[in-house]
Amino acid sequence: xxxxxxxxxxxxRYRLLLATVLPRPxxxxxxxxxxxxxNAAPFSFFNVFGSDxxxxxxxxxxxxxxxxxxxxANIRANEQFVVNLVPFALAQQMRVTSIAFPRDVExxxxxxxxxxxxxxxxxxxxxxxxxxxxxxxMQEIALGGFGLVLGKxxxxxxxxxxxxxxxxxxxxxxxxxxxxRMEGGWYTRTRERFEMPAIALExxxxxx
Numbered sequence: 450x451x452x453x454x455x456x457x458x459x460x461x462r463y464r465l466l467l468a469t470v471l472p473r474p475x476x477x478x479x480x481x482x483x484x485x486x487x488n489a490a491p492f493s494f495f496n497v498f499g500s501d502x503x504x505x506x507x508x509x510x511x512x513x514x515x516x517x518x519x520x521x522a523n524i525r526a527n528e529q530f531v532v533n534l535v536p537f538a539l540a541q542q543m544r545v546t547s548i549a550f551p552r553d554v555e556x557x558x559x560x561x562x563x564x565x566x567x568x569x570x571x572x573x574x575x576x577x578x579x580x581x582x583x584x585x586x587m588q589e590i591a592l593g594g595f596g597l598v599l600g601k602x603x604x605x606x607x608x609x610x611x612x613x614x615x616x617x618x619x620x621x622x623x624x625x626x627x628x629x630r631m632e633g634g635w636y637t638r639t640r641e642r643f644e645m646p647a648i649a650l651e652x653x654x655x656x657x
Contacts, residue, residue: 471631471637474496475491475493475630477489478507486553490520494595508597511594534580535627536578543560569583622639622642
């Protein structure tokens with residue numbers, strides 16, 4: 450079956466991408482508006498893009514024509530944000546923060562989450578999150594109704610019990626127990642893994 454994106458409308462393309470690009474990591478982004486209210490919202494068009502500079506990219510949509518979502522508006526206003534990652538234990542709280550609350554409602558309070566101060570930005574992080582990345586705004590690339598927000602990672606918080614060797618930056622992924630976004634209302638856990646070590650060229654050339 451072929452799907453011609455040239456002929457399809459944006460909603461149809463969106464649905465097919467959500468149903469095929471799986472699983473997608475979730476950026477649980479905290480920001481602050483001009484009044485000082487803390488916003489939290491999840492986005493699954495997200496990943497990291499390089500380490501020098503360490504860069505995150507988040508695709509953030511709009512509420513309507515020329516009306517960016519609160520997260521985009523807040524990042525534009527103060528050029529800081531925090532990307533928190535979502536563990537299975539906080540899946541329901543993340544779900545609550547995805548509700549389309551009015552602009553002045555603080556989603557962390559609605560979801561019963563605690564906030565902790567960041568060290569390099571003025572935006573709080575979600576205290577219960579196993580990983581939080583403090584970020585400064587780099588640039589926004591307009592993609593139709595979406596904006597690709599790029600941020601520079603300044604500080605990463607990882608819960609102590611998940612760090613197995615801090616000097617070597619070794620982290621136990623199973624203890625993070627992160628979730629990923631699937632299609633529709635489906636999600637997946639990341640504890641079920643399989644290992645495939647990289648193949649050295651010399652080993653490939655010397656195979657039987």
